[in-house]
Amino acid sequence: MKIEANHVVSLTYDLYVKKEDGTEGLTESATQEQPLTFLFGAGQMIPKFEENLSTLSTGDTYDFRISAQDGYGEFDEEAVANLPKEMFDGGEIPEVGQMLPLQDNQGNRFQGQVVSVTEDSVLVDLNHPMAGQELHFKGEILNVRPATPEELSHGHAHGPDGHHDH
Structure with a gap:
């Protein structure tokens, strides 16, 4: 079956990004046992990712690249926040490299990675971990x-067979 809007797609993928030495390294994978399953056209995926899959059908393989600006955006030097240590009163002071769950004033949830910890503040990088990276996807359309109707009303897939896993 061909991929169309309002269809549920299950696929495998290997995501490669450039490492500091210039070679590509495997960063993420979805396997046949644990595929990525999503509602196509519902805005859950990077638009260019869906665009590249839009001509494919069950059993097809793919191999494409998405530029940083079409992926998770360019790295934004401004997207680094200095959080006062008082925010962590009563809790543990986070460690460098740790991912922090954060929330903005509108209630949107996102993550930031701790860059440094000083005497009175914690510096957090709010860029997506893959900002500034060209994304290289390879995989196969499984189904x-x-x-x-329930998936359409909820706006997301309920697993490869259409049922919630409990």
């Missing part, structure tokens, strides 16, 4: 099926 394409029409979404169920």
